[in-house]
Amino acid sequence: MIRSLRGRLFVSLTAVVLLTGLAGGVFAHRWAFDEAIETQDSVLIQIAGLVQSGGLTGAQDLHGVDEDAEVWLIELGKTPQGTPEERQLWRLQDGMRDAARKGKPVRVVLRTRSDGSRFAVAQSTGVRDEIAGDMAFRTVLPIAALIPCLMLVIAFVVAGSLRPMVHLADELDARPADDMTALPLRDLPSELNPFVSSINGLLRRVHEMMEQQRRFIADAAHELRTPLTALSLQAENLDRVELPPAARERLAVLRQGMRRSKHLLEQLLALARHDATPPDRAPGEVMELDRAARGVIADLLQEAISRDIDLGFDRAESVLVCGAFVMFTAMIRNLIDNALRFTPEGGKIDVAIYQDGATAVLQIEDTGPGVAADEIGRIFEPFFRGQRPEGDGVGLGLSIVKRIVDRLGGTIEAANVIEPRRTGLRVVVKFPAAGT
Structure with missing residues (x-):
């Protein structure tokens, strides 16, 4: 069963076009075939009239009519004579008849001259059918060629008709989870x-x-x-x-x-x-990301020293970002606090701040046990603590970080550090650098 509306429309319209084309093709083929047969009958009658008026005489093959038509003029005489087939022809009445010549079916026109002699203009039935079939095929060929073109047109029309719906779905997918503004009704089909x-x-x-x-x-x-x-x-x-x-x-x-x-x-x-603060109302001051990180590290350094954890910068560049200083401070504090909670004594926490093109990058890497592979996608959910809860955490720190990053227009990713003789968690946060 086709679940896609686009697929249903395409299949339905294609089926209609195919059925209509098939029915029209059969009708056109039959009509063209019958017309071709009638045309050949008319040619035989015209040839017979020409012979009767004296324009053609003597039994002969009329190749001048059509090289492939196999039309013959057969003189039957005033009495039955010749082959059994010619004698049988002589006994038939004047007009259009079906007969046989040399064991093959033919279509003949019988006529009697004023002196009593008779003649027949004959044409092979197989050749007639072949000519009629060829003409009928030439008639149906444009219809058969038109069907793929119509299917292509249908595909474009269906895609164009459903494009507003696709754009609407893309707009909804691109929205942040907390963006509840109404969808615009302009430029949409009724x-x-x-x-x-x-x-x-x-x-x-x-x-x-x-x-x-x-x-x-x-x-x-x-x-x-x-x-x-x-x-x-x-x-x-x-x-x-x-x-x-x-x-x-x-x-x-x-x-x-x-x-x-x-x-x-x-x-x-x-x-x-x-x-409580809508994203479009978030303060937009320009600040130094590294300065906010230095302040947080200074506040948490004593706790790190008491647990024999090496907390410091691995790389610290002066990077400007746009946003509220308090929001960046809260984000960095929660990230480092989370790293302190899971890093064992004697461990290490490296903080890196640098600019990559038009992007400001904040990276925090610890030497803790990391996160289970089936849980790493959920660590930013509220109240999620995983299989290894540590300390007094309540599972909201990383959720708050994710909210702040979303409101500041950034992205955040977490990945386990898997190296020889070392484990840990690496969190990378990216923001648009100010003035780029």
Whole structure:
């Protein structure tokens, strides 16, 4: 079963053209064949009239009529004579008849002169059919040649008619996931207007649902932050109280859980802030990408040193990009924080910033275990932590990075580092360089 609308239209119209061409070809062939037979009958009658008037005399082959026509003039005399076939011809009445000559079927015209002598003008039936068939084939040949041309025209017409739908699908595919603006109705066939209107209605409802979700996340995170901060302060006050070792262990677990919850709330608030700003309203200041990275590395360097992780630049060029400084800082912090979380003690994290033509490139590579091959395509999904969750992460850091990169008009790719005696994850982020 053909699922493509273009395929259905092409097959249906081609079938109509083929059936119509076949029926027309059969009719034209039959009509041309009969006309050719009647034309040859008329030629035989004209030759017979010429002989009867005295223009031709004596039994002979009339090659002057047509070299391949095999027309003969047969003198039958006033009484039956000659071969049995000629005597049989003499007994027939005047007119157009079917007979035989030399054992082969012929078409003859019998006539009687005024002196009583008779003659016949004969033509081989096989030759007549061959001539008629050739003429009929020449008549059908243009129709047969026209059918492929019509099929080609149908293909172009179908493709041109469906081109607006293809453009509409390409426009939808090229849109970011959070772009809910209505599709334009201009320059579209009227048949597509109800379809596009329904899509716009769906986009509007999805946008409203996403806005409700964003407001709920932001409100919930904001409301939970205050009591969580109070609990954290109370837990810190317990450090000054003399507690048994078991209580100390339970207090440590409690504080770890509160730190994780606080980190989750901060990430949720950051996610809500980035989602609340439409892409076309994102600030467009020109800034130095390497300066933002240096600030983040300086903030996280102490944590890296405490875990004996070599954090630093592998390549640092001055590259200008367009966007908000705080957004680039948040993106780089989440990327390096993710690398710190998965890099073991004694490992290494290399940061590279450089310009490749009109593209600014940020690359962060660690020496951690990498990501499972079946999970690497999902690491930018919210709350996805994979099979090897580490530390207090909640699975939102890389999701926030992906949102920021999309809003800044960049691309991000993650790939495992597979080298002898080394593993890790390499994340490459690309942005249009400012002023190019």
